[in-house]
Amino acid sequence: MGLDTDTINEISRNIKEVYNMGVEIAIVVGGGNFWRGRSGKGMDRTTADHMGMLATVINALGLQDALESQGVPTRVQTAIEMRQIAEPYIRRKAVRHLEKRRIVIFACGTGNPFFSTDTTAALRAAEIDAEVILLAKKVDGVYDSDPNLNPDAKKFDKLSFMDVINKGLGVMDSTAASLCKDNNIPIIVFGLNEPGNIVKAVLGDNIGTIVM
Numbered sequence: 001m002g003l004d005t006d007t008i009n010e011i012s013r014n015i016k017e018v019y020n021m022g023v024e025i026a027i028v029v030g031g032g033n034f035w036r037g038r039s040g041k042g043m044d045r046t047t048a049d050h051m052g053m054l055a056t057v058i059n060a061l062g063l064q065d066a067l068e069s070q071g072v073p074t075r076v077q078t079a080i081e082m083r084q085i086a087e088p089y090i091r092r093k094a095v096r097h098l099e100k101r102r103i104v105i106f107a108c109g110t111g112n113p114f115f116s117t118d119t120t121a122a123l124r125a126a127e128i129d130a131e132v133i134l135l136a137k138k139v140d141g142v143y144d145s146d147p148n149l150n151p152d153a154k155k156f157d158k159l160s161f162m163d164v165i166n167k168g169l170g171v172m173d174s175t176a177a178s179l180c181k182d183n184n185i186p187i188i189v190f191g192l193n194e195p196g197n198i199v200k201a202v203l204g205d206n207i208g209t210i211v212m
Contacts, residue, residue, distance in 0.1 A: 001033055003062050012066040014198035015103070019072055023202060024098045026128055027105045028121040029063060031055025049113035053080060056117065060107035061085065067103060074103045079111030079120075091127050098128065118172040122179035133180065133187045134201050135172065140191030141209035142171045159211045171211065186212035 019025055034055035035048075057078060064074045075097050076086040087093065089106065097104050109120045118135070125133050139147055140155070142164075147153040156163075161181035165174050171189050180187055188201050190208030200207050 003033070003059070008062055008066045010195065011192070011198070012063065012070055012072070014196065015067060016070050016072050017199050018202050019103060021202070024101075025103045026094065026098065026124060026130065027063070027103065028117055028124055029056050029059045029105060029107060030117040031057075031059055034058060046113040049109075050080075053108040053111070056107045056109060057082070057086065060105045064105055072103060073101065074105060076105045076107055079106070079108035094124075095128055116173050116176065118176040119179065122172075122176040122183075122185065125185050126179060126183040130185060133185055134198065135187050135189045136192035136198070137171075137189060138191065138193065140194065140207070142169055142189050142211070144169070146170070156209050157206075159209060161211060164211055171209070177211075180211070186210060 015025065015027075031052050031054070035052050057076075060076045060078075064076050067074045075094075077089040077094055078086045079089050081088045086107065089108075089111075094104050094106075106120065106124050109115055109117050110123060121133055121135070124130075142156045142159060143153040144156070144167075145153045147155075159169070159171075161177050163169070164171055164177045165181075171177075172187075179185075188208055188210055190197050190201050192198075194207075197207060
């Protein structure tokens, strides 16, 4: 639990390599390493989700610090205002940062309880006209069952959004999948544990699972 400096620095080096290719990058961070809403047993769901949103801010600031220590300009924008430490999310300002070659890190999810950071990624991608969502996970793609529990789990190379929704695959929640489907935003699901996978995903290498 908490921040792993080595992991953050490795991720930042990958992101910097992509940044140096001239790619515009916006990042949605989760907060599960600190808090997951469903962990608050017996707790009011809205309160638990707000705690999760605050956890994403810690990760966003940690990632910003790691990137800027490597000379990459960044801005953190939060869906819940906390002006002393980050900008409030404003779509036009986020787009302007991207145009000025700054990486934008989105924190606090959508600012609303009951919505996942997957949904946030889909929403922000639609708002800033992103070409693709790179969905970094602990597993190296989408499987028909949990590969950690089932050694015979089958990995998919390509799926449609309707496959994800109808089969109840655990890649993302149905709200996020529907948003991407409606806005024609493809998703590449890949494993973050393999060094260099972020760069490989951007270059179009055959890794993970494509959902479109």
